[in-house]
Amino acid sequence: MEDNEIIEFYWRRSEQAIQESGSKYGSYCLSIANNILSNLQDSEECVNSTWLNAWNAIPPQRPNHLSAFFAKITRNLSINKLKARTAEKRSGNEATVVIDELGECLSASDNVEAEYQGKELGEKISQFLRTLSERECNMFIRRYFYVQPVGEIAKHYRLKESNVLVILSRTRKKLRFYLQKEGYMA
Amino acid sequence: MNNMELFEAIGEIDSDLITRCENEVVHAPKQTWVRRLSVAACLCLVMLCIFTLPIFKQAPNTPITPGNNSSQPTTPNNALLYINQLKQEPSFQNSVISLNVNDFIAMTDDEFLKYYGISFSINRAVPAFELQLLNPANNNGIFRNSSRGTYYDSHTFVFANAVNTQRLEITLSKTAYYPGLIIGTDESTTQLKQSELGGFAVTIFQYAGKDGSTCFYTEFLNNGIAYCITSYNLSQKDYTAALSSVIADNVNTEANKSGAKNAHMVTGTVNAVDENANLISISVGDGAFSTLRVYLPDGEAKRYSVGDQVEVSYVGNPITICTIWERQLKSINTVNG
Numbered sequence: 402m403e404d405n406e407i408i409e410f411y412w413r414r415s416e417q418a419i420q421e422s423g424s425k426y427g428s429y430c431l432s433i434a435n436n437i438l439s440n441l442q443d444s445e446e447c448v449n450s451t452w453l454n455a456w457n458a459i460p461p462q463r464p465n466h467l468s469a470f471f472a473k474i475t476r477n478l479s480i481n482k483l484k485a486r487t488a489e490k491r492s493g494n495e496a497t498v499v500i501d502e503l504g505e506c507l508s509a510s511d512n513v514e515a516e517y518q519g520k521e522l523g524e525k526i527s528q529f530l531r532t533l534s535e536r537e538c539n540m541f542i543r544r545y546f547y548v549q550p551v552g553e554i555a556k557h558y559r560l561k562e563s564n565v566l567v568i569l570s571r572t573r574k575k576l577r578f579y580l581q582k583e584g585y586m587a
Numbered sequence: 588m589n590n591m592e593l594f595e596a597i598g599e600i601d602s603d604l605i606t607r608c609e610n611e612v613v614h615a616p617k618q619t620w621v622r623r624l625s626v627a628a629c630l631c632l633v634m635l636c637i638f639t640l641p642i643f644k645q646a647p648n649t650p651i652t653p654g655n656n657s658s659q660p661t662t663p664n665n666a667l668l669y670i671n672q673l674k675q676e677p678s679f680q681n682s683v684i685s686l687n688v689n690d691f692i693a694m695t696d697d698e699f700l701k702y703y704g705i706s707f708s709i710n711r712a713v714p715a716f717e718l719q720l721l722n723p724a725n726n727n728g729i730f731r732n733s734s735r736g737t738y739y740d741s742h743t744f745v746f747a748n749a750v751n752t753q754r755l756e757i758t759l760s761k762t763a764y765y766p767g768l769i770i771g772t773d774e775s776t777t778q779l780k781q782s783e784l785g786g787f788a789v790t791i792f793q794y795a796g797k798d799g800s801t802c803f804y805t806e807f808l809n810n811g812i813a814y815c816i817t818s819y820n821l822s823q824k825d826y827t828a829a830l831s832s833v834i835a836d837n838v839n840t841e842a843n844k845s846g847a848k849n850a851h852m853v854t855g856t857v858n859a860v861d862e863n864a865n866l867i868s869i870s871v872g873d874g875a876f877s878t879l880r881v882y883l884p885d886g887e888a889k890r891y892s893v894g895d896q897v898e899v900s901y902v903g904n905p906i907t908i909c910t911i912w913e914r915q916l917k918s919i920n921t922v923n924g
Contacts, residue, residue, distance in 0.1 A: 465603075500594045522599070
């Protein structure tokens with residue numbers, strides 16, 4: 402089924418919207434959630450909540466990129482669940498590693514409270530990503546948006562894991578400079 | 588801003604970037620070494636490492652019996668067949684060898700056959716298959732100079748049906764050649780099993796190609812020649828027939844009459860250690876193919892250092908493989924303490 406047909410079901414408030422979303426994007430969203438949570442049961446809950454969130458958001462929204470729309474919702478829900486979980490106990494899963502890696506983009510003094518809008522920062526990161534080659538950009542998204550393991554990324558690009566790690570490290574360094582330049586860091 | 592906030596903000600990146608990433612197509616690497624090499628205007632490259640992290644996991648070995656419920660392998664036509672199943676398409680190692688364009692000597696397929704001293708009658712085993720003409724643009728040939736002798740001579744013969752939906756690629760080399768298959772060792776203690784075709788021991792792998800097609804892969808050494816034989820979309824029967832034909836035409840089966848199921852010992856000097864891959868490489872001293880890769884149990888590679896003399900006991904024929912997988916390893920001991 403085409404994305405615009407699924408969106409139409411949402412707009413018509415037809416429950417088929419949720420069935421079709423699950424059928425087309427269920428496993429896609431489940432893999433995103435599971436990359437972050439490393440727990441199938443929690444991941445399934447996030448995916449189910451994704452359709453509910455989409456139901457509440459459409460209308461009024463009419464996403465141009467439905468898969469990315471679902472991906473973002475799933476990712477946010479999964480992060481929230483991860484936060485709740487890690488508040489109890491540090492989990493040590495792939496997401497924890499990814500979040501630690503992102504610390505390299507920040508200076509020590511940035512771990513203080515700073516006023517920023519997530520959306521605005523997201524836009525800046527998008528601008529930064531557009532300065533990269535398509536492969537660097539996609540590799541960054543695979544790692545830090547989808548939270549894919551490095552081995553999986555290496556396999557996708559037919560590279561050694563060490564090569565992927567080097568590329569990601571350089572990209573993080575570039576992001577750090579970019580964020581400094583844009584005034585997000587001291 | 589902290590790490591988590593940055594991680595969350597990445598969730599707000601533009602949707603078109605995410606969609607572009609989802610739809611990304613990664614082009615498959617070209618199949619032959621020479622094709623890769625011909626792209627390079629300057630062929631003076633640096634020898635990198637011989638190690639690559641093993642990123643693929645093996646499924647337990649499965650003898651190909653009806654329903655896979657018997658411990659006995661099938662034995663069609665003087666063959667003892669075991670197929671080692673790979674969960675995913677394997678990747679192949681990228682060793683980069685220092686080449687000088689001035690040393691290049693172009694060769695045709697016929698010249699390559701004479702050079703290796705071999706012949707093929709694949710179309711008797713798989714009648715639909717014909718040897719595919721070389722693409723002249725690929726600059727097929729070998730690299731030789733007076734000081735290094737012939738130092739690169741890998742070449743791929745491609746056999747395919749008329750519509751190129753089924754293919755068999757045979758890559759050969761007489762000079763130092765590291766077999767390309769990268770394979771993990773961490774899932775099972777089951778031994779990697781070797782088949783015997785025409786009395787010759789080979790290790791056969793099966794995996795699903797990108798389009799879901801059935802693929803087989805075998806690598807072995809004989810008479811100083813490394814063979815890597817890969818099929819695409821070929822049935823097991825046809826692959827076995829083609830492989831048997833290559834063996835019957837070219838392989839000296841007397842060279843490994845000791846059998847694939849026996850234990851063997853090799854002594855060598857450690858020349859590289861990769862702790863991450865649980866892998867050491869040892870020089871075994873003689874012949875063109877003087878390096879063996881030995882996969883070790885988790886955490887054991889760090890016990891070895893370059894220069895150590897080791898005795899390795901393993902199951903499988905020493906001349907049919909350049910890699911001793913963990914599953915084949917029986918014991919390893921440092922000789923020089």
